Amino acid sequence: MNDRLARINAAIRALGFAQRSSADEWVRESGLTRQQAFTIGYIEEHQDRGVIARELAEISGTTAASVASLLQGLEERGLVTRTPSPDDSRVKLLRVTPAASRLTEGFEDAMIAAQEQPFAVLTPDEQQTLLSLLERVTADIEPVGPPPPRRRDR
Template identity: 60%
Template sequence: MTSKTERLTELVRTVAFAGRAAAEEWVRDSGLTRQQAFTLGYLEQHQDRDVIARELAEMSGTTAASVTSLLQGLEERGYVTRTSSPTDARIKVVRVTPEGARVVAGFDESMAAEQRTLFAGLDDSEQDQLLGLLEKVVAADPSAGRPPGNGPRSRR
């Protein structure tokens, strides 16, 4: 027999897996690797400050050499630029180009469409009710609102 908590957990996972499957499909269709897509999304999200390769390596749990190779590939495709920091010429700042931002915007649009489809079976009142209940669950557990690890938003 399945408890209520187990059933709730199963249903929340099902919703999360639907989003993840849509994200994986977008990554496959984009011609990017998962790591490239994640990196572009992270950079786009943090465009307001200077992101450097070391930060990318730390937050993704990879080596500096791996990040360098990853950035070379994104740069060759015209998705990122690496320029010297205005405060230290030895440091390269990584930024998303307009083309890279367009790619990321396509991901956001795809995820929004998936989310609309996923919740289309609920009317506005039911969506408000579900939203309130999930906010209550998250508020009751301070760790529930944090992403696993040190990663960026979960869209990639």
Template identity: 35%
Template sequence: MLFAVQRQLAGSHAQTKPRHGAVMAYLDEQGNRATELAELSGQHKQVIGTLVDELEALGLVTREPDPADRRAKLVVPTANGLAQMKAGDEAMAGVEERLAAAIGQDDYRAFKRTLQRLAELSMPGDATSD
């Protein structure tokens, strides 16, 4: 599913790479700390830091002081970043609609539940992950 979304977005966002999804997929409009993005995505903090550097260079995010703790920084999407996030959400919704239409809503919902469970089981730190 994600490859279908990536192909759909590739033309309009040629500079972004699939790896940038580790940040953009979890980014709130108001911003997140890099440590939170690392936890949500299952990536190491150093990897997230590199991705944020790349996204900042592309003009998709900025680093701003966290109002709750001025020592910390929030990764905040720019207007271009918000537009890309919206385009990604719309592309994913389109893929989901096509898949649900192809196999039926009930089967698609069951598939999503199973996929979510597998993702939860494979998160780092989970006793069942290898």
């Protein structure tokens, strides 16, 4: 790999690590683990359509047993409830409690600020140019991992 490509890749990795570090710091201060915070956030965002444990295992790439243990701990802390589905009583729907919502309140705003901060040195036109270039580079790359966070209009 030539020096320019190595520097581009290093810059992209640095951005990713900086954002992950910001998320980790926020999570640490909340008293949750990264997996607990992710689980609460995911359930809260999708609970209106019904979230089940199997879905959590699929999107997090973990086993059903790991998810069951995680949910049991969250349930014991009063952060998650499991209720029978109205369509199939064998299926348990997950919901976050008001305590969980309070605990994770502010996370999305903190992450948006952490994502905006590195790009504040660029003008809006420079940001648009960077976006256009990155979209060209990534156009044929399949997304990996959980779906991106929902966009908020500001």
